[in-house]
Amino acid sequence: MTTQLTAINWAKAVTIALILLLISLFGIDGQRQILYACMHISYCIWWLLEQQIYPDRCKQIFTEKVDTGGFTGAILIIGIFYSLPAFIAFTNPTELSIAATATAIPLFYFGSLINTAADIQKTTEKAAGAGLVNTGIWSGVRHVNYTGDLMRYLSFSIIAGSLWAFLVPLCIFVLYVQRIRDRESSMRNKYKGFSDYKSKSFRLIPGIW
Template sequence: MATQLTAINWAKVVTIALILLLIPLFGIHGQRQILYACMHISYCIWWLLEQKIYPDRCKQIFTEKVDTSAFIGALLIVGIFYSLPAILAFTNPTEISIAATATAIPLFYFGSLINTAADIQKTTEKAAGTGLVRTGIWSGVRHVNYTGDLMRYLSFSVVAGSLWAFLVPLSIFVLYVQRIRDKESSMKNKYQDFSDYKSKSFRLIPGIW
């Protein structure tokens, strides 16, 4: 039986294929489509490469087993629904504005840097036998990897140039809120210093929540 990670990996492949298919279907009208394709495809490729570079991550994330229906569900949600901004970007004939470009690029790159730095630090410290990871990039935000991921998906929506595209980061935010509740309930029981960490940090959004 496959794991959640395997299902998500295949979903990333589906996303890459879908975006590549959109190019001949709808064409390249301008910078919007080029920027979107480069950003989303590079993210998917990095997701897959990161597991080769840091194989310990495969033992730490999405290790739960999934049946066929859950596997297909992951392909549909992560592979296709999360690609909604891509479809909207390629069917948007208007030129992307300077403001949108200036917003999307920093969101994407800083989001990617934050997410990757958080993953690498946690993978390294967990492999070394560290308990609760609460230093470095994790010191101020308890789920900073989610923060970076949300920034990245927000950047896709900005490039798409449609309000409908924001359904994706909104749905991911709702999912993360539930995950945060579940994880923090578990962390409270697992780590004695979690209460102190919680009192000195934010859940997801620095300075807000």
């Protein structure tokens, strides 16, 4: 058996390999393909590098054990299904619009900044022995790392240029809603100040939910 984190890491490597395969099969015909490849591959590489830069993360996230079925599921869902927008982007012959570019790039970079800042703050504070992390970037949104991640996957779908590509962020959103419910149930029992934190913050989407 291995950990969920190891399975996810392998899935990210599969995603990189799939995008490189798409490049070799379809080539890069325009801005849509080059932007998509740069954005998604750089995200996967950063995911892997972040664990080397902040090794404490490996002790804090996705530490649960998975069997062969769980490992295979991670490869199929995270490695392959989450790459659906890549396939769409590389088979989409239409030119990428200025509006799509102007929307996707800020979503990707701000999403990445939000997600990374949240990860670094939480990793650092947890390593120092903190309990409930509810300051800084975590003060207004209780699952702000998920917010950044969703922004990133939305940017991939926008670049892909098809409604079908939005199946991925939609599925991730549904997954995160379930995770949020489970985590908040646990946090309510674990942290004394959680109720007060909950009353002053949003779950996932600032100002909405």
